[in-house]
Amino acid sequence: MNEAAIAALYRARSEDAIRETEENYGEACRRLALRLLQNEEDAEEVLNDAYLALWNSFEREEPKHLKAYLFKTVRYLACDKLKKRAAGKRAAPPIPLEELAEILPAPDTAEQQVDAQELAGALDRFLKGESERNRYVFLRRYFHCDSVGEIAAALGTSEPAVSVMLNRVKKKMKEYLRKEGFSV
Template identity: 40%
Template structure:
């Protein structure tokens, strides 16, 4: 995988200029505040899209993006992301999911996005002990193998649903499949993933 590739998507969509990413990383290492503005210019829209998809609220999404840039500032160095887009996207996604779950606990239900998270939690769980963090790293490696073996369209649907948390309706519109077919495909993919993880004794 090249330094500009986000797994499952065209490298031309995001992070197609590795040199620019390296320049931004150098700004972080030099503790230059320009790193934040350069990150906003290059990846602000990308991060906001992830957060809005999860939260459905632009104000909350912007707060998550701000938190993402602060986390990046505090993390680089010592961290040295191989793929800056993926690094920032993961921070944004985790921050937005944490905010959503907190909000959902208060409201007892979080709509379509909460449903997507629950679907995946049924397969891989959601505990946060030190032991399960080790297991989660192994699960991540297994998930990457699972995705790599999927046909391109199935991989796209799975990633859009469980990374970007697109709704079934949105996926249906994007792929041209009916909503029932899309839901059925996702169910089959989750079932196959659970079978693979069970066979590898990760569940």
């Protein structure tokens, strides 16, 4: 079932919408949650919360891209859970975090806190100015948390080539954020 049909089920408030969502996107969402949380129970909990958030979203405003919205919800909920984990004990961060710290380090003080929405806007603008290939590599690596090998396989290229692309994009992004006024 395609995305439009699933969205139609959500609009009809049919419970089949959740089942179809699980059948079509459940595995990808679970993989993303597991990569971020590295815990199956947490991942399953995040996934269920994401389905519920998607169900409720159709009451307010129908998302344009159902699958992308679901991924973003899973990621947001996973990051939120990571934050809660970090507050209690120091958990091992997801792999891409260290790489992203090269671009924009985590703030040490409250004054250095960066508005996530503002940063997301700058990130959107930067990525839209990049090539489709660069966008794909960057988002697969830092949004979906794919490994370099997986990205290389998907693109049909070598891992070093993907690493070079990532480094170039990160370097450009760092320069872009600096120009945007972010303390990099």
